[in-house]
Amino acid sequence: MNPLTDMTGAExxxxxxxxxxxxxxxxxxxxxxTEKLNPVLNGFTAITSQRALxxxxxxxxxxxxxxxxxPLAGVPFAVKNLFDVKGLPTLAGSKINRDLPPxxxxxxxxxxxxxxxxxxxxxxxxxxxAYDFTGQNAHDGASRNPHDPEHMSGGxxxxxxxxxxxxxxxxxxxxxxxxxxxxxxSFCGLFGLKPTYGRLTRAGTFPFVSSxxxxxxxxxxxxxxxxxxxxxxxxxxxDPGCAGRPVEPTFAELAKGMDGLxxxxxxxxxxxxxxxxxxxxxxxxxxxxGADETLDIADAKAxxxxxxxxxxxxxASLHLDRLQTRHADYDPxxxxxxxxxxxxxxxxxxxxxxxxRVYHDNVLKLFETxxxxxxxxxxxxxxxxxxxxxVLDGVEMxxxxxxxxxxxxxxxxxxPVVSVPVWTEGEALPIGVQLxxxxxxxxxxxxxxxxxxxxxxxxAPVANVQEK
Amino acid sequence: MSGExxxxxxxxxxxxxxxxxxxxxxxxxxxxxxxVVAHRIxxxxxxxxxxxxxxxxxxxxx
Numbered sequence: 222m223n224p225l226t227d228m229t230g231a232e233x234x235x236x237x238x239x240x241x242x243x244x245x246x247x248x249x250x251x252x253x254x255t256e257k258l259n260p261v262l263n264g265f266t267a268i269t270s271q272r273a274l275x276x277x278x279x280x281x282x283x284x285x286x287x288x289x290x291x292p293l294a295g296v297p298f299a300v301k302n303l304f305d306v307k308g309l310p311t312l313a314g315s316k317i318n319r320d321l322p323p324x325x326x327x328x329x330x331x332x333x334x335x336x337x338x339x340x341x342x343x344x345x346x347x348x349x350x351a352y353d354f355t356g357q358n359a360h361d362g363a364s365r366n367p368h369d370p371e372h373m374s375g376g377x378x379x380x381x382x383x384x385x386x387x388x389x390x391x392x393x394x395x396x397x398x399x400x401x402x403x404x405x406x407s408f409c410g411l412f413g414l415k416p417t418y419g420r421l422t423r424a425g426t427f428p429f430v431s432s433x434x435x436x437x438x439x440x441x442x443x444x445x446x447x448x449x450x451x452x453x454x455x456x457x458x459x460d461p462g463c464a465g466r467p468v469e470p471t472f473a474e475l476a477k478g479m480d481g482l483x484x485x486x487x488x489x490x491x492x493x494x495x496x497x498x499x500x501x502x503x504x505x506x507x508x509x510x511g512a513d514e515t516l517d518i519a520d521a522k523a524x525x526x527x528x529x530x531x532x533x534x535x536x537a538s539l540h541l542d543r544l545q546t547r548h549a550d551y552d553p554x555x556x557x558x559x560x561x562x563x564x565x566x567x568x569x570x571x572x573x574x575x576x577x578r579v580y581h582d583n584v585l586k587l588f589e590t591x592x593x594x595x596x597x598x599x600x601x602x603x604x605x606x607x608x609x610x611x612v613l614d615g616v617e618m619x620x621x622x623x624x625x626x627x628x629x630x631x632x633x634x635x636x637p638v639v640s641v642p643v644w645t646e647g648e649a650l651p652i653g654v655q656l657x658x659x660x661x662x663x664x665x666x667x668x669x670x671x672x673x674x675x676x677x678x679x680x681a682p683v684a685n686v687q688e689k
Numbered sequence: 690m691s692g693e694x695x696x697x698x699x700x701x702x703x704x705x706x707x708x709x710x711x712x713x714x715x716x717x718x719x720x721x722x723x724x725v726v727a728h729r730i731x732x733x734x735x736x737x738x739x740x741x742x743x744x745x746x747x748x749x750x751x
Contacts (some may be wrong), residue, residue, distance in 0.1 A: 245721075279745055359741065431748070432747060461698060520737065522733055523733040523734055523736070523737045526727030526730040526731065526733040526734045527734045528728060529727070529730050530730065530731060530734060533723075533727060541708070541740070543710075544710055545709055545711065548710075548711060548713075548716075549713075553716075553719065555720075556716065556721070557716055557720045557723060558719075558723050559723075560710060560712065560716065560720050561719075561720045561724045561727060562721035562723075562727075563704070563708055563710060564700065564701070564704040564705075564708070564720075564724060565724070565727050565731070569731050569735070570739075571737055571745055572739070573734050574737060574745035574746045575739040575743045575745050576737045576739060576748060577736070577745070577746035578739075578743055578744055578746045579738075579739055579743060581746065582690060586731075622726070
């Protein structure tokens with residue numbers, strides 16, 4: 222038995238704490254699987270073997286001494302390479318950041334995961350500077366979809382999707398500005414949590430769009446998602462965007478299932494402009510959840526547009542100096558979008574932020590009558606790597622900017638979302654559905670996701686990867 | 690004004706000079722494409738009704 226492929230993180234932690242497995246044996250299994258599969262899948266950009274084994278030994282020493290190593294005892298995890306990892310340059314998917322000195326400390330969430338007993342095994346590939354939905358990278362190569370390596374992992378947390386779906390790590394951390402946790406979760410068949418904006422500290426991570434940046438976990442089980450999320454909650458003065466809410470644990474809430482939850486499908490904008498499989502997946506979840514009602518999220522198209530403009534402008538502002546001096550070192554696809562972003566009027570961006578206020582207030586009213594809204598996570602299953610266009614509703618569209626059409630209007634106002642993986646018999650690739658709740662109600666969407674998982678409606682199996 | 694009714698080449702030239710951004714010839718088609726898309730998308734945003742008093746979403750707390 223391989224703990225990485227045959228056990229969830231929660232099961233690994235329980236076995237380690239019970240003395241049935243050592244954390245060292247789990248870390249060795251994770252590192253061996255990563256060394257074996259990464260040449261095929263390209264999910265990792267750095268493997269921190271020595272650090273992982275040292276941490277695993279510390280977990281085993283805690284247990285031997287009768288100390289509780291934490292709820293994630295011995296669970297292997299890895300992080301998108303925009304998280305600071307002490308001793309590694311924080312690449313954020315770029316060539317330019319390779320010139321930075323190694324990080325002198327770990328990101329806050331890396332520290333919190335390790336404080337809960339988890340074992341860091343490495344840093345993960347991602348789209349350059351997180352401006353990406355594909356998982357492709359001009360410098361490191363594409364992170365590949367373990368369920369079919371000719372297809373995209375999704376971005377920008379592509380390596381996070383790759384590593385989790387391949388069983389190289391039990392849990393990975395990613396960032397989500399416009400969909401970058403939910404897209405790889407959809408394409409790679411995983412559970413992904415984008416918490417409420419401001420819930421998890423971003424201290425020690427390379428930013429993209431401060432107004433919209435979130436961090437969160439990706440996993441193959443809802444229990445792992447909740448355990449990781451619980452371990453990472455809490456205020457942090459080092460991130461001015463962190464809301465400072467107290468820890469509100471969710472793991473113990475999972476067993477409540479969907480009792481009492483009012484669930485509806487998103488209509489209008491969320492019922493157009495996608496492949497049939499996106500809507501079929503939502504219908505399957507709606508049927509399983511007894512969601513008969515459809516409600517309209519008014520102005521979602523304008524909201525998506527506003528998120529698009531804010532992203533262009535804030536992203537350009539972040540990179541303006543580098544665009545002047547290091548423009549040739551960017552991924553051309555990212556560079557051209559950033560330069561264009563520097564050229565759009567400030568008046569548009571402020572209007573977009575005003576729209577955000579009004580749209581937020583209107584959408585929150587919907588939660589007076591429902592607890593969860595269902596919507597597609599992506600308009601399609603994972604496209605082929607390098608694919609430039611796709612046909613949606615009979616119209617040929619560019620792939621890259623349109624993968625996030627359903628995620629952007631949701632993260633725009635910071636709502637918590639779990640993306641759940643839906644499989645169809647005969648299809649090699651999955652597709653995700655967003656479970657969306659009111660701000661600060663991560664517990665609700667985790668409960669529904671857990672119910673769907675335990676009743677077999679959704680699942681996140683380890684991919685059967687063929688070695689080279 | 691439609692998304693294609695302005696001279697995107699002139700815009701790129703002017704803004705590149707204004708911002709001190711070097712724009713190589715082979716960057717121009719990509720930048721132009723993104724500006725045209727942004728202009729089209731902005732029409733939805735600009736048509737959205739907000740009042741003079743609407744507070745933009747980010748609020749600074751001193």
